[in-house]
Amino acid sequence: MTARGKYTFRLSTELAARLADYSARARVPQAQVVEAAIASHLSPDAADQLEAALARRLDRMSRAIERMERHTVISNEAMGLFVRFWLTSTPPLPDAAQPAAQAKGRERYEGFVEALGRRLANGQSLADEVSRDIGPESSAGGT
Structure with missing residues (x-):
């Protein structure tokens, strides 16, 4: 078993309520939730995890932008071909x-x-x- 120290922290009313709510829903002691949160925050790989999450999100956004760009190119090409076809197949009108x-x-x-x-x-x-x-x-x- 790991030795434990006793600490006293003051939390805002809102944060204390959120902690109590989460602890009750997860059915774990509040001390365990606080301990896990502090360990996660102090973990040396927390920054790496955040960077990886941001990289995944940016990759998804990049793929979505690339799809939109492709659709725009296709739409512009289709419109251009239609206009060219229409202009070449429509006979000119008499001056009158x-x-x-x-x-x-x-x-x-x-x-x-x-x-x-x-x-x-x-x-x-x-x-x-x-x-x-x-x-x-x-x-x-x-x-």
């Missing part, structure tokens, strides 16, 4: 029809911006909508 087409284009663009604003305000995503439209049944039948 230009003013009417420009007016209609402005009207459609304003409608597009309004619809985009509504979707963003409601938290709607085209990717989510397409995923719902495709559904799991169509991916299972295609393989």
